[in-house]
Amino acid sequence: MSLPPPPPGGTPRREAVPFSFVAEAERFRSNVAPPPRERPSTSQLASRALIGLTIVAGLVGSLLFGIPALETGKATGHGQQSEASDGR
Numbered sequence: 001m002s003l004p005p006p007p008p009g010g011t012p013r014r015e016a017v018p019f020s021f022v023a024e025a026e027r028f029r030s031n032v033a034p035p036p037r038e039r040p041s042t043s044q045l046a047s048r049a050l051i052g053l054t055i056v057a058g059l060v061g062s063l064l065f066g067i068p069a070l071e072t073g074k075a076t077g078h079g080q081q082s083e084a085s086d087g088r
Contacts (some may be wrong), residue, residue, distance in 0.1 A: 040048075
């Protein structure tokens with residue numbers, strides 16, 4: 001089955017739908033209820049909490065180690081020198 005070509009104006013015309021059909025469709029409700037969700041067990045809750053804490057600890061640790069590395073100035077004046085630059 002193919003659709004009729006659109007009219008020359010460009011927008012296809014909509015066919016009229018009886019009002020009673022639309023009203024019945026708005027009023028229809030299913031009598032089938034979805035099954036109740038299972039409650040997570042204590043071990044599942046504990047594992048989710050540990051995973052969350054691990055992720056947060058990783059982010060905090062990366063900030064603690066990363067912020068000093070991003071500083072641009074010399075903090076204490078200690079420069080890096082190789083042993084080759086020392087006088088003999």
